[in-house]
Amino acid sequence: MTQVELAGTTGLSPATVSNIVKELSGSGVLHTSVTSRSGRRATLVTLSHEIGLVAGVHFSSRHLRIAIADASTAVVAETHVPLSLDHRHDAELDRVVLLLGDMCDSLGTEIPDLLAVGLGIPAPVDRRTGMVSTPGLLRGWEGIDVGGSLEARVGLPVFVDSEANLGGLAEVRSGAAREAPAAAFIHVGHHISAALMIDGTPFHGVTGKAGQIGHVTIDENGPICRCGNRGCLETLAAGPALLDLFREDAGMHRVTDLVHAAEDGDASSQRVIADAGRHIGIAAANLSNLFDPERIVVGGELGLAGETLLAPLRHALERSALASADGIPEVVTASWADRAALQGAIALALENAPMPIEIADKTPA
Amino acid sequence: MTVTSPTKQSGGRPHENVLRLRGVSKRFGAVQALKDIELDVHQGEVVALVGDNGAGKSTLVKVLAGVHPPDSGEIEFEGRTVSIQSPTDSRDLGIATVYQDLALCDNLDVVSNLWLGQELTRGGTLDEVEMEQRSWSLLRELSAKIPSVRIAVASLSGGQRQTVAIARSLIGEPSIVILDEPTAALGVAQTAEVLNLVERLRERGHGVILISHNMADVMAVADRVVVLRLGRNNGTFRVSDVTSETIISAITGATDNAVTRRAAAKTAATPVPGDDLDEEPEA
Numbered sequence: 001m002t003q004v005e006l007a008g009t010t011g012l013s014p015a016t017v018s019n020i021v022k023e024l025s026g027s028g029v030l031h032t033s034v035t036s037r038s039g040r041r042a043t044l045v046t047l048s049h050e051i052g053l054v055a056g057v058h059f060s061s062r063h064l065r066i067a068i069a070d071a072s073t074a075v076v077a078e079t080h081v082p083l084s085l086d087h088r089h090d091a092e093l094d095r096v097v098l099l100l101g102d103m104c105d106s107l108g109t110e111i112p113d114l115l116a117v118g119l120g121i122p123a124p125v126d127r128r129t130g131m132v133s134t135p136g137l138l139r140g141w142e143g144i145d146v147g148g149s150l151e152a153r154v155g156l157p158v159f160v161d162s163e164a165n166l167g168g169l170a171e172v173r174s175g176a177a178r179e180a181p182a183a184a185f186i187h188v189g190h191h192i193s194a195a196l197m198i199d200g201t202p203f204h205g206v207t208g209k210a211g212q213i214g215h216v217t218i219d220e221n222g223p224i225c226r227c228g229n230r231g232c233l234e235t236l237a238a239g240p241a242l243l244d245l246f247r248e249d250a251g252m253h254r255v256t257d258l259v260h261a262a263e264d265g266d267a268s269s270q271r272v273i274a275d276a277g278r279h280i281g282i283a284a285a286n287l288s289n290l291f292d293p294e295r296i297v298v299g300g301e302l303g304l305a306g307e308t309l310l311a312p313l314r315h316a317l318e319r320s321a322l323a324s325a326d327g328i329p330e331v332v333t334a335s336w337a338d339r340a341a342l343q344g345a346i347a348l349a350l351e352n353a354p355m356p357i358e359i360a361d362k363t364p365a
Numbered sequence: 366m367t368v369t370s371p372t373k374q375s376g377g378r379p380h381e382n383v384l385r386l387r388g389v390s391k392r393f394g395a396v397q398a399l400k401d402i403e404l405d406v407h408q409g410e411v412v413a414l415v416g417d418n419g420a421g422k423s424t425l426v427k428v429l430a431g432v433h434p435p436d437s438g439e440i441e442f443e444g445r446t447v448s449i450q451s452p453t454d455s456r457d458l459g460i461a462t463v464y465q466d467l468a469l470c471d472n473l474d475v476v477s478n479l480w481l482g483q484e485l486t487r488g489g490t491l492d493e494v495e496m497e498q499r500s501w502s503l504l505r506e507l508s509a510k511i512p513s514v515r516i517a518v519a520s521l522s523g524g525q526r527q528t529v530a531i532a533r534s535l536i537g538e539p540s541i542v543i544l545d546e547p548t549a550a551l552g553v554a555q556t557a558e559v560l561n562l563v564e565r566l567r568e569r570g571h572g573v574i575l576i577s578h579n580m581a582d583v584m585a586v587a588d589r590v591v592v593l594r595l596g597r598n599n600g601t602f603r604v605s606d607v608t609s610e611t612i613i614s615a616i617t618g619a620t621d622n623a624v625t626r627r628a629a630a631k632t633a634a635t636p637v638p639g640d641d642l643d644e645e646p647e648a
Binding site: 095253 | 407
């Protein structure tokens with residue numbers, strides 16, 4: 001924002017804004033640079049990097065994404081790596097440290113200068129112990145304090161949550177669910193899970209399992225799920241179940257292949273995605289009967305299919321959810337697409353990071 | 366530049382079988398290097414070729430690259446039976462190989478390396494502008510992190526050099542790209558760069574044959590894994606179905622040795638009762 005825009009938004013006089021900006025940039029909180037607006041010289045005001053940078057780390061089932069962001073959540077460095085399906089905590093956390101070190105190097109800083117790390121993993125996390133809540137959901141990461149383990153490696157405060165909760169956090173802070181008092185974020189990709197966002201924070205439950213919509217029973221006699229039950233939503237609508245239908249097809253190995261094929265007009269891919277949408281819609285109807293969200297945001301890799309997935313989802317939701325005067329909850333795609341959890345990890349780190357500079361002392365009384 | 370494959374369909378599916386090897390054998394004197402090898406590679410598919418030292422991976426690559434013509438067997442390329450007698454045959458078909466040593470000229474800049482031996486000319490002189498522009502667009506398409514295309518390759522990092530070598534193999538828009546140990550001797554960040562590059566190749570519709578000893582890398586980017594053991598096929602796996610332990614046991618022969626063969630012969634002789642009961646009722 002420029003100084004003039006700041007004055008416009010806050011209603012303060014330009015002189016007051018100029019004074020405040022001068023004072024804050026003197027204390028290192030703000031950074032000013034010259035730019036132009038409608039052809040005129042203007043002063044661009046941003047939060048200074050010196051307040052600190054945080055790192056967001058997101059392990060999805062097949063990808064590791066790492067970003068370093070400044071205090072305004074703007075990403076200044078980002079990297080990602082494809083992962084094998086059965087990734088394990090020790091090797092992968094070591095890799096995070098090495099990659100983070102490299103990224104800090106390229107920014108001219110060091111890991112200890114970061115304020116905090118936000119970490120997302122594709123399984124619910126018990127906040128009392130820092131471990132994965134349910135055995136079977138993420139085999140390579142069970143039985144260890146995930147956050148503590150990374151904390152010991154980087155020497156920084158680490159905040160951990162599930163990728164669904166982080167995705168929800170990103171969408172509530174700066175995405176499709178902004179200003180919704182109650183919203184649900186459904187992550188549909190290799191796994192299916194949801195975040196229940198109440199007044200801007202995820203509801204965790206006692207052991208962190210809240211929102212595990214992927215393990216809602218859809219078919220009592222259905223296929224056996226990795227969680228140990230039968231007929232869970234995941235066995236019908238998650239990535240592996242959908243791709244299994246294309247076993248004969250050599251070019252169909254990833255969820256993104258399926259989405260691309262559907263975009264290219266392949267009828268069977270569209271049908272398979274639509275069927276997944278229908279199943280998710282039934283689970284989403286149960287969810288909205290229990291939780292009554294204002295908006296349901298659908299993210300994750302399969303969420304990239306857009307209306308191919310959402311239209312049947314909405315239809316199933318309409319059929320099975322209790323209607324209210326406002327109709328059914330609004331179903332929208334995630335505005336952060338498949339980067340939601342990464343952005344959420346950054347937000348989590350920023351919101352919990354210890355502030356290095358005492359801003360309150362230096363602002364005019 | 367577009368993916369110019371004559372068999373590319375508008376629907377995106379089904380993916381065409383680009384390369385098909387059946388019964389390929391190669392013998393060096395008394396050594397049977399390859400025996401009855403089968404291999405399929407489809408459009409937009411990453412096939413990892415793994416095996417212990419001496420399993421025949423490199424020989425198979427050299428057969429495909431035209432260095433060693435096979436003694437017997439059939440090679441089909443895009444549905445036609447072909448014979449690969451020389452590296453030129455291989456390149457003309459659309460098979461590009463990136464060797465472990467990359468074969469880059471350290472003293473030349475990125476553009477010169479990319480177009481070495483296939484320079485564009487206009488009116489008898491080198492068309493530097495066109496070459497530089499096409500280099501940029503190719504590198505951008507691969508999301509390559511190269512600071513400038515006019516710096517000598519010697520000053521690039523290991524990952525960037527690998528990127529340049531892979532980009533060079535794409536100049537002729539090949540259908541198959543063979544990468545021989547692309548992540549060996551690279552750091553973690555450079556490995557990440559190369560793995561992302563393999564994903565890009567896959568998205569562009571190239572068939573990729575990836576040779577690697579690193580199981581984590583193989584499991585991260587490959588769609589199928591073909592295991593060679595002592596010059597023979599020892600199993601083909603879909604990555605989504607198996608763990609790296611299964612593949613390692615196939616590489617080392619833990620799944621196929623004298624003991625297991627004897628056990629298999631025994632069970633085959635006496636059929637297990639209730640063998641026909643394990644079908645899914647609702648399938």
